Amino acid sequence: MNGLTVRFWGTRGSIPTPGRATEKYGGNTPCVEVRYDDSLMVFDAGSGIREMGMSWLDEFSGRAIDATLLFTHLHWDHIQGFPFFACAYDPHNSFTIYGEDRPNAGVEQLLSGQMSGDYFPIPISAMQAQIAFRTVSEQFDVGGTTIKPFPLPHPGGALGYRVEADGSVFVFATDCELDQIATNHEELKDNHLAPRQYSPELLEFFRGAQLLVIDSQYTDELYQARVGWGHNSIATVVDLCTQVTPDMLALFHHHPQSTDEIVAEIADETAKRLHHEGQSVLVFAAREGLTVKVEKPKPAPALLATS
Numbered sequence: 320m321n322g323l324t325v326r327f328w329g330t331r332g333s334i335p336t337p338g339r340a341t342e343k344y345g346g347n348t349p350c351v352e353v354r355y356d357d358s359l360m361v362f363d364a365g366s367g368i369r370e371m372g373m374s375w376l377d378e379f380s381g382r383a384i385d386a387t388l389l390f391t392h393l394h395w396d397h398i399q400g401f402p403f404f405a406c407a408y409d410p411h412n413s414f415t416i417y418g419e420d421r422p423n424a425g426v427e428q429l430l431s432g433q434m435s436g437d438y439f440p441i442p443i444s445a446m447q448a449q450i451a452f453r454t455v456s457e458q459f460d461v462g463g464t465t466i467k468p469f470p471l472p473h474p475g476g477a478l479g480y481r482v483e484a485d486g487s488v489f490v491f492a493t494d495c496e497l498d499q500i501a502t503n504h505e506e507l508k509d510n511h512l513a514p515r516q517y518s519p520e521l522l523e524f525f526r527g528a529q530l531l532v533i534d535s536q537y538t539d540e541l542y543q544a545r546v547g548w549g550h551n552s553i554a555t556v557v558d559l560c561t562q563v564t565p566d567m568l569a570l571f572h573h574h575p576q577s578t579d580e581i582v583a584e585i586a587d588e589t590a591k592r593l594h595h596e597g598q599s600v601l602v603f604a605a606r607e608g609l610t611v612k613v614e615k616p617k618p619a620p621a622l623l624a625t626s
Contacts, residue, residue: 323464323487323613325530326352329367330605332494332536332550332572333396343579345607348396349493349572351532355484358462359386362480362491367607368400375406383411387461390418391493392477393429402434402441410447415461417453419478427452469524471495473549481524487613490528490565493572496549497521497559508546511539515558522563530613531565532605534572538585541574553585557592560600566615568593569605 329347336346348365361368375384384406391397406412418426431443455478458467467481472495479492498507502516525531534551542552550572560568570589573582582604590602601616 321356323353323355323482323484323489324610325489325532325613326354326610327367327569327605327607328352328371329363329365329400330571330573330607331365331396331575332534333575335366335399336575340578343606344573344582344604347607348399349391350400351491353482353489355462355464355482358464359384360461360464360482361386361388363391363397363493364388364401364404365396365398366400366403369403369405372403372405372407381411383413384409385413386415388414388416389455389466389480390416390426391471391479391491392473392475393418393421393426394475394494397494398430398433401430402439407446407448407450410449412448413450414448415451415453417455417459419476420454421475425452425454467524469521472497472499474547477549479524481528488528488530489613490525490531490533492525492531492533494549495534495551496547497551497555499547511543511552512554515555515562517559517562525559525563525565528563528565529615530567530569530611531560531563532569532571533559535570535585535589536572536574536577538588553589553592557589557596560593561596561598564598565600567601567603567611569603569611571605573604 329350330345331348335348347367349363350365350367350371351362352371353360434443455468464482464484469479471477471479477494482489501507506513533556535556536550537545537552539552539554570586586602586604593600
């Protein structure tokens with residue numbers, strides 16, 4: 320598949336949830352692979368990165384791997400797969416790792432911390448690949464793509480990423496509670512369905528995406544008991560999308576207690592509301608193993624009437 324493509328390896332939020340009730344959309348925590356020509360990028364290293372790494376070992380079959388890993392933030396569900404990323408233990412491979420420094424430590428120190436003896440039996444020094452750590456601050460390029468980070472509202476902070484290549488735009492915005500930075504935030508406390516108002520900068524970050532992957536962990540009802548926890552509701556996602564009009568919308572960071580049936584219901588409700596608002600966006604729930612080409616989707620063929 321040529322051009323900019325996205326593959327989901329982990330779509331669940333908070334904690335891995337294996338089992339029959341989550342086998343359709345997956346129980347692994349966040350990991351998203353992005354390819355553009357020969358460039359390999361990975362967003363977050365939740366438990367899904369383990370299976371991705373095993374797949375790469377089969378695909379590259381001893382050839383050196385050169386890839387870029389970008390962290391949205393360093394909460395446990397977004398880094399817990401990193402120690403199990405098999406490709407990082409091969410000295411022939413090279414990885415550049417981007418993330419935000421925290422007040423007390425940088426990305427390298429924090430990733431090393433979870434692999435210290437108290438938490439994990441193998442130290443980060445056992446990873447023999449060539450690893451370079453970079454601090455995200457502003458726009459940068461990776462293998463023919465332009466990466467634009469943007470701060471998102473989440474406890475402790477998080478980054479969204481906008482990836483642009485040859486007119487294709489992919490926006491990855493997991494772990495965000497956009498109501499917290501709406502300019503009419505106080506109004507939304509009393510009326511969750513009130514129209515949201517956002518800064519021009521935030522809208523510009525999201526606008527024009529062929530594929531938007533966004534945190535949609537809560538139903539509107541559950542969100543009322545989780546305000547401040549850092550995740551979006553259906554109403555928030557619908558309101559944003561009516562303003563920035565993506566071509567495709569992938570709902571992401573599924574609640575650990577959401578069964579496949581509930582995830583499907585959230586996707587159906589989101590699509591119904593957007594279509595009611597006159598939006599033609601293609602809505603689906605992200606699921607493990609799904610690969611999507613970042614382009615405007617082709618309309619479904621018209622069905623011919625038969626006599």
